Amino acid sequence: MQFNLDDNSQEPLYLQVARQLEDAIFLKGFDEGEQVPSTTEISKQFHINPATVLKGMNILVSEEIIEKHRGLGMFVTKNARERIKVKRQNEFYSDYIQNMVEEARKLNLSKQQLLDMIERGFEENE
Structure with a gap:
């Protein structure tokens, strides 16, 4: 999955992360039940704070698009x-x-x- 985060955008980075991860799921970059990249992977790739990434991912958790599996990571939910x-x-x-x-x-x-x-x-x- 390729993120294109824009530091100059009016949209906060955490919303960009959420939107782009959602796009990847919607456009079949990830299947139901498949693990998505970790907050650490995304934060290292873009040199942003892991808390920023987590904030974006938590939006998708609250919308039941991804779910946390304790100790394993984040996964795409059924019917995402x-x-x-x-x-x-x-x-x-x-x-x-x-x-x-x-x-x-x-x-x-x-x-x-x-x-x-x-x-x-x-x-x-x-």
Whole structure:
């Protein structure tokens, strides 16, 4: 797994760790039940504090995407990809769809006009 942490990003390092590990799981870089790199491995690779890495990993533990096995490390949970998918669909709705509908209303677009625009977007990007 290759992390690309950005020291200059506005996003804190621990959130970058969580997001990139989540991406790796979602994109099948790790299978259910598979061990993920340890906090020590990640911290040494990027020269960051292990506590920073652990803080990011604990986010994924709280979301039941990875789980701790005492003395063994962290492992991908069963149904982790499905949890990530549902989470991202909910975020997509709140981050994009709600704003898009609000802007469409400001522009006096009908529901059908908005759906036509979305359809056009899909067709243009095939």
